Amino acid sequence: MSTAIRHARLATSAGFAAQGFVYAVLLTSLEGFKDRYGVDDGQITLVVLGVCVMAALGTLVADRVARSRGGSRVVLGAGLVIVAASVVVAAVAPGFALLAAGFAVYGVGLGMVDAGTNMQAVAVQREYGRSLLTGFYASWSAGGIVGAVLVAVTTGRTPTDPVAVALLSGTLVAGLAAVWVLRSAWRGRGPAGVHADGVARPDEALAVPVGAGEKPVVPWGAVLLLGLGVVAYYVADTAISTWSTIYLGDVLLAAASFAPLGYAAYLTTTLGSRLAGDPLVRRWGRVIVLRVAALVGAVGLVLVVAAPGPWVALAGFAVAGAGLGVIAPLCFSAAGALAPGHADAVVARLNIFNYVGAVLGGVLVGAIGSTSSLHYGFLVPIVLVVAVAVLAGRFGVTREEGARATADSGAGA
Numbered sequence: 001m002s003t004a005i006r007h008a009r010l011a012t013s014a015g016f017a018a019q020g021f022v023y024a025v026l027l028t029s030l031e032g033f034k035d036r037y038g039v040d041d042g043q044i045t046l047v048v049l050g051v052c053v054m055a056a057l058g059t060l061v062a063d064r065v066a067r068s069r070g071g072s073r074v075v076l077g078a079g080l081v082i083v084a085a086s087v088v089v090a091a092v093a094p095g096f097a098l099l100a101a102g103f104a105v106y107g108v109g110l111g112m113v114d115a116g117t118n119m120q121a122v123a124v125q126r127e128y129g130r131s132l133l134t135g136f137y138a139s140w141s142a143g144g145i146v147g148a149v150l151v152a153v154t155t156g157r158t159p160t161d162p163v164a165v166a167l168l169s170g171t172l173v174a175g176l177a178a179v180w181v182l183r184s185a186w187r188g189r190g191p192a193g194v195h196a197d198g199v200a201r202p203d204e205a206l207a208v209p210v211g212a213g214e215k216p217v218v219p220w221g222a223v224l225l226l227g228l229g230v231v232a233y234y235v236a237d238t239a240i241s242t243w244s245t246i247y248l249g250d251v252l253l254a255a256a257s258f259a260p261l262g263y264a265a266y267l268t269t270t271l272g273s274r275l276a277g278d279p280l281v282r283r284w285g286r287v288i289v290l291r292v293a294a295l296v297g298a299v300g301l302v303l304v305v306a307a308p309g310p311w312v313a314l315a316g317f318a319v320a321g322a323g324l325g326v327i328a329p330l331c332f333s334a335a336g337a338l339a340p341g342h343a344d345a346v347v348a349r350l351n352i353f354n355y356v357g358a359v360l361g362g363v364l365v366g367a368i369g370s371t372s373s374l375h376y377g378f379l380v381p382i383v384l385v386v387a388v389a390v391l392a393g394r395f396g397v398t399r400e401e402g403a404r405a406t407a408d409s410g411a412g413a
Helices: 003-027 029-038 041-066 070-094 098-126 133-154 166-185 220-251 261-285 285-308 309-322 327-338 338-370 381-391 399-409
Strands: none
Touching: 003 029, 003 098, 003 133, 003 166, 029 098, 029 261, 041 070, 041 098, 041 338, 070 098, 070 166, 098 133, 098 220, 098 327, 133 166, 133 261, 133 327, 133 381, 166 261, 220 285, 220 309, 220 327, 220 381, 261 285, 261 309, 261 327, 285 309, 285 327, 285 381, 327 338, 338 381
16 A cells, blocks of 8 residues: 555544544533533433534535545545534533534534545545445544543533633544644545556546536435445434433433443444454455344344343443444445445435434434333334344445446436
C-alpha cells in the first residue's frame, strides 16, 4: 500500500473515533442537561428526535458535497468542524432554547460525519482490496468508551455552569480530527488513473466522485435490503443505549451502581466483535459472518427479554454486543460493492436508514415499554435481527455483481 492510502486509513479511523467520542460525551451528559436547565424526559426526547431529523438532512448535504471536487474528504472534514462548533454551543448555552439549537446543528454535523466516515471507509477498503470496515467501526467503539468514561470521571468534579467544561473536550477531539482528515483522508483518483500519491495506473478503472451535473445510479432494491440490516442494528443499538440502564434498574430492580453496567458490557463486546470482524470476513466471507453475528445478537436479546434477574440480563447485553457489532459495518461494506463508480451516493442513501433505526429504537421500544413492559419492548429488535440472519445470503454482493447491478438498474437517485 502507498503512503497516501495508509495515511488515509489512519485519518478515517480518527474520524470514526472522534464521532464515537463526541456522541458518547453528549449522550452521557443528558442527565446533567436536565438538571442544569430544569427540563424533563419529554423535552430531552424531543431534542434527540430533532437530532435524528437534522442528521438525515446532514446526510443529504453530504451526498451533494461528495459530488464536488473535494469528494468525501471534504464531507467528513466539514462535518467534524460543524460537530466541534455545535459542542461549544451546547457547553455555553445559557438557556434550553440555545441548547436545542446547538443540538440541531450537531445533528447536521452528525449526518455529514456518519456519511463521510462510511464513504471514506468504503473507498479505503476498495484500495486495500480486503475487509476493513469492522476495524473502522472498532475505532468508533473505542472513542465512545473513552468519552463515556471521561464524563463518568469528571461528573461532579468539573464545573457545568456557566460552561460545561467536560463537553469542550469534544470540540478539541473533533477539531483535531477535522485537521487530520482534511490533510490526509483519501482523495480518490484523478484524471488518467493518477492516484493521490502521484502514481499513474492507467489500467485501473477510475473511481472519481460523481460530477455535479451527473445523476448517480443507485440500485434501490439492493440498497433497501441493506437498509433492513442497518435499521435492525440501530434499533437494537439505540434500544440498548437508551433503555438498558432503566430496564436493569426499574424492571429487574438492580442496584443503582449495577444498572449502567449493561451498556458498558454491550460496548465492550461490541468493540471486541469489531476488532475480530475483518479477519473473520477474510477467512469465512461476509455472508457467514453476518448470519452468525445476527444469530448471536438475537440470542443475546432473548436472554435480555427472558432474564429473571439483572445478572442474566447483563450477560444478555454482553452476548448481544458480541453479535450486533459487525452488522452495520458489513452492510456498508456490501454497499460499497453495489456500484463502485457511485459508491458515495449509495452510502449516503444507506446512511439515512441509520436514523430510521435510531428513532424506532429510542421511541418505539420505549412506547411499548411504557404501555406494558420493557420485556416486550426488546422483542422488536429481536424480530429485525432474526430477519437479517434469514436474509444474510443476499448481503454477499461482489464488486462484479455490483457493477452488473449498476449497469442493469437504470434507476436514478
